[in-house]
Amino acid sequence: MADEILSIAQMYAADRAAMAAGVAGTTLMENAGRAVAGAIQSRWEPCPVSILCGPGNNGGDGFVVARHLAEAGWPVRLGLLGDAAALGGDAGWAASTWSGPVERAGPELLDGAGLVVDALYGAGLGRPLDGASLELARAMADRGIPVVAVDVPSGLNGDTGAVMGGAAQADLTVTFFRKKPGHLLLPGRALCGTVLVADIGIPESVLEGLGTRLWENTERLWVARYPWPRLDGHKYSRGHALVLGGRVMTGAARLAARAALRVGAGLVTIAADPEAWMVYSLSMPSVIVQPVPDGQAFQDLLADRRRNAVLIGPGAGASAELRGQVRAAVDAGKAGVLDADVFGAFSEDLKGLAAGLESRWLLTPHGGEFARLFGDIPGSKLDQARRAAALAGTPVLLKGADTVVAHPDGRAVVNSNAPPDLATAGSGDTLAGLAVGLIAQGVDAFDAGCMAAWLHGELGTAVGPGLIAEDLAEALPGVLRRLKATLPDQRGQ
Ligand SMILES: NC(=O)C1=CN([C@@H]2O[C@H](COP(=O)(O)OP(=O)(O)OC[C@H]3O[C@@H](n4cnc5c(N)ncnc54)[C@H](OP(=O)(O)O)[C@@H]3O)[C@@H](O)[C@H]2O)[C@@H](O)CC1
Numbered sequence: 162m163a164d165e166i167l168s169i170a171q172m173y174a175a176d177r178a179a180m181a182a183g184v185a186g187t188t189l190m191e192n193a194g195r196a197v198a199g200a201i202q203s204r205w206e207p208c209p210v211s212i213l214c215g216p217g218n219n220g221g222d223g224f225v226v227a228r229h230l231a232e233a234g235w236p237v238r239l240g241l242l243g244d245a246a247a248l249g250g251d252a253g254w255a256a257s258t259w260s261g262p263v264e265r266a267g268p269e270l271l272d273g274a275g276l277v278v279d280a281l282y283g284a285g286l287g288r289p290l291d292g293a294s295l296e297l298a299r300a301m302a303d304r305g306i307p308v309v310a311v312d313v314p315s316g317l318n319g320d321t322g323a324v325m326g327g328a329a330q331a332d333l334t335v336t337f338f339r340k341k342p343g344h345l346l347l348p349g350r351a352l353c354g355t356v357l358v359a360d361i362g363i364p365e366s367v368l369e370g371l372g373t374r375l376w377e378n379t380e381r382l383w384v385a386r387y388p389w390p391r392l393d394g395h396k397y398s399r400g401h402a403l404v405l406g407g408r409v410m411t412g413a414a415r416l417a418a419r420a421a422l423r424v425g426a427g428l429v430t431i432a433a434d435p436e437a438w439m440v441y442s443l444s445m446p447s448v449i450v451q452p453v454p455d456g457q458a459f460q461d462l463l464a465d466r467r468r469n470a471v472l473i474g475p476g477a478g479a480s481a482e483l484r485g486q487v488r489a490a491v492d493a494g495k496a497g498v499l500d501a502d503v504f505g506a507f508s509e510d511l512k513g514l515a516a517g518l519e520s521r522w523l524l525t526p527h528g529g530e531f532a533r534l535f536g537d538i539p540g541s542k543l544d545q546a547r548r549a550a551a552l553a554g555t556p557v558l559l560k561g562a563d564t565v566v567a568h569p570d571g572r573a574v575v576n577s578n579a580p581p582d583l584a585t586a587g588s589g590d591t592l593a594g595l596a597v598g599l600i601a602q603g604v605d606a607f608d609a610g611c612m613a614a615w616l617h618g619e620l621g622t623a624v625g626p627g628l629i630a631e632d633l634a635e636a637l638p639g640v641l642r643r644l645k646a647t648l649p650d651q652r653g654q
């Protein structure tokens with residue numbers, strides 16, 4: 162599986178392990194530079210190319226790119242930040258293999274270029290760009306010339322996706338062995354353009370020693386555990402999701418309930434405020450609607466063991482009553498999803514929410530809701546989601562274009578397939594419904610978060626521009642059919 166994401170420390174460890182296994186550093190650098198040159202040749206017609214090289218190994222890669230493109234007949238200009246004589250190690254070797262002129266790297270090197278290769282700094286940048294580096298990043302950003310970034314657009318922090326001082330917008334980024342968090346977390350992902358991962362000769366076996374706990378969220382991670390309907394199954398064996406429906410914002414629970422049914426829950430019940438009972442009843446024939454006039458009525462619904470997964474939050478209204486309903490569901494030993502108004506109801510009372518969640522519940526906040534519950538956790542989005550999951554004692558799905566799902570045990574995924582069309586009212590309610598529908602079918606909360614985020618992204622892409630939340634659940638049959646077609650053997654399903 163090539164979906165592991167490596168921290169910068171892990172990437173350096175992979176380099177060292179490869180060298181310890183007998184792969185020379187110069188071989189890795191040669192392979193890296195050749196891969197970048199190959200990617201350029203397969204995407205652009207020969208044109209004048211300016212290669213900006215930094216003082217470290219990223220610059221070393223730039224020298225290799227220059228040699229390969231020049232050998233292929235491309236007009237190449239190479240500019241170096243600093244002194245060629247100061248280049249050491251593998252970068253010194255790479256520079257020695259370049260027989261063309263070495264100019265000073267300044268904005269004037271971009272004059273007349275049809276393409277720029279950004280080989281200033283790699284993903285492990287230790288401090289913000291300033292001086293000549295920053296001037297070059299700005300020149301690349303301003304000129305409108307296509308940029309190919311080696312490893313990352315220089316200035317991007319590979320661990321966090323943050324911009325340090327400045328960074329150019331790349332059209333293509335070629336990185337090595339595995340992606341780094343900064344290729345997937347915003348704003349990094351947007352600055353990378355298309356990301357290619359090149360094999361540079363690091364043996365796959367080094368992964369074992371790295372202790373990887375982070376993956377890009379692809380279906381490969383969990384499709385073997387996807388709860389397809391079974392020939393010997395029936396509606397009760399497919400789980401029964403209970404969705405708490407609010408009094409005023411009835412659309413949220415209706416969208417969630419529909420998504421839960423579409424994703425395969427055998428039954429879905431909406432626990433409805435009596436004043437809104439009619440709205441719920443008339444809108445969805447396949448959903449059971451039970452009026453819930455008081456706390457006892459909700460407890461009675463929870464008492465049925467077959468109602469195994471509960472969704473609380475969408476359209477519920479943040480109130481003391483809602484806090485009681487959450488506690489009742491958690492204390493009843495259910496699994497499920499806590500979303501939306503739950504985070505307001507428990508704002509700054511994480512302890513009150515976290516008791517007893519025990520990795521059975523998925524929390525699905527957007528950034529604002531996250532801050533309401535968890536306050537100001539420092540670090541990247543990935544750090545924040547991981548810390549929050551540890552504090553809550555249960556998986557947290559932190560939403561956005563770069564949704565992160567984190568488990569208290571340190572596992573995490575970054576989702577990368579969600580189009581911006583999903584940024585519309587009710588889209589998050591649908592996500593919560595997908596997750597609770599999967600949990601009803603026996604999927605654990607972390608897997609359900611990963612599956613739901615991925616399905617949500619595919620649904621967004623399937624519907625495309627013009628999407629409204631109502632469309633999402635309706636697109637599920639097509640997306641699930643395509644997912645199922647990837648399975649090797651469907652007999653007995
Ligand atoms: N075998 C391998 O290792 C392989 C590595 N590969 C390639 O190596 C790249 C990583 O190389 P790297 O570790 O040398 O880092 P890189 O970013 O090139 O430069 C660090 C230098 O820059 C300097 N510097 C830093 N920040 C600065 C700033 N803001 N402003 C100014 N200066 C700054 C810093 O100075 P210092 O902070 O030490 O003073 C140091 O001298 C990786 O991205 C990939 O492309 C591939 O070939 C595959 C095999």
Ligand SMILES: Nc1ncnc2c1ncn2[C@@H]1O[C@H](COP(=O)(O)OP(=O)(O)O)[C@@H](O)[C@H]1O
Nearest residue numbers: 560561562579580581583584586587588589590
């Ligand atoms: N720019 C974006 N690109 C991709 N997905 C996005 C973007 N903005 C928001 N989303 C997704 O849309 C959904 C919005 O959820 P949320 O804010 O809870 O909306 P609502 O409460 O109206 O349902 C989340 O799944 C989020 O990840």
Ligand SMILES: [K+]
Nearest residue numbers: 279282311315
């Ligand atoms: K770079």
